[in-house]
Amino acid sequence: MRTNILSVALQMVKDEGWQSLSIRKIADAIEYSVPVIYDHFENKEAILFELSMDGFRLLERMLEKNKKKFPNPEQLLKAHAEAYWSFAFKNPEYYQLMYGLGMPCSGTGKVKPEFNCFRGYIGQAIEGIVKEKKSSDEETCFKIYAFWSVLHGLISIVMMRCSDIDDSTMNKKVMDDTVEAFIKNL
Amino acid sequence: MRTNILSVALQMVKDEGWQSLSIRKIADAIEYSVPVIYDHFENKEAILFELSMDGFRLLERMLEKNKKKFPNPEQLLKAHAEAYWSFAFKNPEYYQLMYGLGMPCSGTGKVKPEFNCFRGYIGQAIEGIVKEKKSSDEETCFKIYAFWSVLHGLISIVMMRCSDIDDSTMNKKVMDDTVEAFIKNL
């Protein structure tokens, strides 16, 4: 039942966007009355929160695959960037929910660090790269956030249609170039 | 009347956040009935859109000041970054609306390029820096987006409380360091 609610909600969101998700529509879709939903979730926000958790888990699975596939930390970092980008644009509904893009965010601020996984994964890769180079913990931490920021910023700008670059392969190229330059200067 | 509606709406948002802005509350505040608001704005989205325009204009004024104050393009770029950051955190309600952070965005995708001013201003500064260095237009364009992205990304992450850095001066230091490194590698 719980999973049924979640999967129906996700499908509705994929089809019509977050804006048009409502408890009553979910109830209709699972062919139960409204209050049953409140037997399984405290409120609408709890549903969105759970979905955003699914998003983080999905992303994490991809990063975990990379970790097994790329022992070289530089290649790993590139693969993580690639995975993050492709996750965002293959699952925009998840990405928007996870980071509160264009919707009343449900999870942000409440998501535990262990779920907000991307920071940890790229952190590991970056630490692997700068291991030999004598850089302080603080410097490394800053670089992790800089790397995450440029990815998240670019994705946000493109996803929110604030970019005036039409060609989507161009936007991807901006990322690739920036990642390349970033790694070169680690 | 129009301006009255807008200023009342802005004040309400500053006090209680976008979530709790409603047409009826605006009507109460201006001491008129609900339909008068629809005489001046097509719908709620139009009000939010107009407010986001105000945000862009406010930001633009700051960038314009910088342009007069800093003839040196490198200093200008740093000042622009500084202004963008301080604008975002002094006017989070504007920033969120302008870029659709944590709210059903009204403007994104509809904002004309000439209003979405930041890209243009930093573009000018960056072009000033790389003028001598033989870099293609495409490369320059990419760098503009990379610069904007890292700023917007970092601001988004901090504003949405996705950063686990508590100290706000630390977050600012991440930006300063990143901007410094970016300019060095232009």
Next chain:
DNA sequence: TTACCTTTGCTAACAGTGTTAGCTATTTTC
């Protein structure tokens, strides 16, 4: 079998939202 209790699900309501049709007054114009 009867009585009770727990579970399952529903109807109907409350309080709020954006939006609009249609009605009064009041003011302007001829």
Next chain:
DNA sequence: GAAAATAGCTAACACTGTTAGCAAAGGTAA
């Protein structure tokens, strides 16, 4: 003074999230 235009309102429609309270079904114990 009559007609037209304006200003503003009430009341409704169709939604939203949320909950109180009821009814039927199933299991358990005397």
